[in-house]
Amino acid sequence: MTQRPILVLDAGTTSTRAMLYAPDGTRIATAQAALTQYYPHPGWVEHDAEEIWRRSLACARRMVKRAGGADRIAAIGITNQRETVIAWDRHSAKPLHRAIVWQDRRTADQCDALREAGHEPMLARRTGLVVDPYFSATKMRWLLDHAPAVRDAGDRLCLGTVESWLVWKLTGGLHVTDASNASRTQLMALDEDGWNADLCALFGIPRAALPEIVDNAGAFGETRPDLLGAPVGICGLAGDQQAATIGQACLRPGDAKATLGTGAFILANMGEAMPASSHRLLGTLLYRIGSRRAYALEGSIFVAGSLMQWLRDRLGLIENVQDSAALARSVPDNGGIFMLPALVGLGAPHWKPQARGAIVGLTQGTTRAHIVRAALESLSHQIHDLADAFAADGAPWRVLRVDGGMSANDWIVQDMADMLSLPVDRPLDVETTALGAAMLAGVGAGLFGSLEEASVMASQAMRFTPAMGVTKRAARLRGWRAVLAAHA
Template sequence: MEEVGDVKRILAIDQSTSATKALLFTETGELLDKTAVSHQQIYPQPGWVEHDANEIYRNTLQAVATLLQRNEEKQDNLLCLSITNQRETVVVFDKATGKPLHNAIVWQCRRGEAICAELEAAGYGDLVQSKTGLKIDTYFPASKLTWLQNNHPNIKKKLEAGEALIGTIDAYLVYRLTNGRAFATDQTNASRTLLFDINTLGWDAELCQLFSVPQAALPEVRDSDAKFGETDLDGVLKRPLPIVGIMGDSQGALFAQRCFAPGSAKVTFGTGSSVMLNIGSEVAYSDKGIVTAVAWVVDSKPVYAFEGITNFTGATITWLRDQLGLIDSVEETEELAMAVSDNGGVYLVPAFVGLSAPYWQPNARAAIVGLTPASNKNHVVRAALEGIGFRIRDVLSLMATEAQVDLQTVHADGGAVSNGFLMQFVADMNQLQVHAAQTPELSALGAVFCGCLGLKIYTSLDDLKNLPSGYTAYSASMPPDRVSELVAGWKTAVQQVLCRSQNIF
């Protein structure tokens, strides 16, 4: 039996929308310890969202330093550093110094709307989807890069002169952590930019020209299980570690859930939610508002997925707490929701920054409908949780239809899996079984598993399937006629929001 001191460990960074985590895993996927450092959310004007990329880099070093101070004796057994990250958020930074030339523009930011509308009106939608699997939408970074250059001539000048680089958060961190010796991303992140051809698995010159993005400023694209350089984290580590295994957060969770078979699906609950369904090794498209992404490229073999994003999940609940003051903590929402027998006809449509898949209506705004004098805060809290569940149903039901899959089970992960009311509601609305992961931090675990494959600790996906995993099962129990009644009420509420966004009254 292996002595405790000989257990090999993997250091992971999970750079998310709200915080940067440093995590310590064993090679079998057991989480040993973690720490997190939050960063500021910057809102220059309504609909715009930014992060200070310098702050994110500093927080990365701080999180790792704090973690390793508590686990100093384990440093000698570290095998590699693996990274998972918020996708679509983009940084333009100085090539010589690595310092950002502008705040990172976050995936939630809507400043590229006018640019996207122009391109859509000009008829580029089909071309873009055929190459990228995505819709022309400001959710993805390309239009924001166009906006940056249009509004900041100094950035445009530096990019054209080859003095600046463009990276998603993973590529930016790789560049900073390696002191500029490596500048690379993986296909899961590249496939979310609107600049990457998922058929050829490379940057596309035509798309770069369409969005006025200098292709030379983009990072090298490597497989998810590749090596991305070495780092000592600016002296935090006793010795340099190889960076092996990078995945966008949603794909990382899909991988960690062992959704290796076509037709398997998962929901990741975070600030927003990502619903993903493995569609296998061939590219497929949907014309109903579902996008296609690279799920991973491991051992040089690409796997693709359908994906639908909902923008506000955890953010809806923090809004109840921070803006409305209806709750003191996120944890109490389950009890409050169950304090009433039903939603009392109240629906909350969480379109705070628009409605994404499958509606793709960026001008939509959130609404609470169906309020009566009998409505109380419990009804509103319940409506908020149900609104999250309804949005998952919007995406999951359409995705299953598009993929021609009869879903019996969906895997769930993220902070919201601890909310039994929400998990049961998702099971009921979709009439299937939800397997809510008991293992925390699955996005990071997916990157760690990729790192283990890259280091040949494991040689196949079958090896990963055999590792232990635990979940809590929620089975559908609501009568189908009641489901239909609730869904009809939801659709009416959504229609009101969509009509208002298009001034149809």
């Protein structure tokens, strides 16, 4: 096996990164750059697509230099914030509007109209997804309806998600998307390989503007020689949550992981069986490689790490995110405070885009520690709701594997184990999203014969076991459910 490292681009929501991985899974180096968040109206979230590109390229160049040159890179893997939509001109390669981010809620009324017209059962059956502004298709339609440059682009229009944009820019015009990202648009049926004509017609999306759907591992193209110093093959593509599931080696049916990043996303491997949920979970494609497909059930929580940023940047309750664990430990309990963290609506299994956040139970004895603790506890409460939904859909969790930046907080991981009454495993390297993209790139470049072989890259884990009494756990859940009933 080659000892040349794999380069991963991880274009997230609040930052973009490049990482180098050795074929044994060791993370050699990381470069990171923050992304500007734009909030032009309440509920709207946008990014500058050119900034995503420039900062991703700058990070990649730093890693190429660290590796000793582009000829030392075995392959590139790309993973990305899913559902975020970018429109660009295929001739100039310039964005036609700011990217509409997955958190954006501007299409809530359009989604209401789709539900009222009776389309949700069909969409759930065909795509595995509920009707919600979260997904890409209504964002694309909004751009066509409200952005003059997009509307007038004609056959120059390209639409895609973030990995499509990065591949286009890296290769100088290859327009592709991987099957995992395509499965999040509501324009691809889960049991088909390409864009579905009926779904594109329902949303009014021109298929000519969409990328070709490709596998998650393979030889997709090479970077322009002038960008990194020499051509490098792009061999792995996946949406961030699918990539994290692979990076956690959740390769058997029943394996489940939770990524605690900007939001929190729980996926359970369902094997080759196409998932169908009766409890408002999502069915999604985990990966497609050749003739092999694997599916997953997913529960999406929109606010996790971003809640800590809100406490820091908007309320000034903490100076840095790491303060949250110490504050939570500084009080014996939440002091009767419960938080509904619906800053951008509620995701699964509630799906209430119009819900707004609430903090209840405030008294003169309330301190900032109680509020911060209640914020952390709200994540465990939401994940508990998802655990119930997964179990009701026939996919109970045996162990939950966690990753992502927020999982470095020992307090919240222990609280999750307590509230779930399940073991929670955290890998020694929590950056499993990028690792999954590296595993896919390794398979696509021929370094491994399968994802099972590539799982040697996965790191060992530390286990957190439940320690909370039944009475205390039940009281917490009663308080949470009362907040949900009153405010959601």
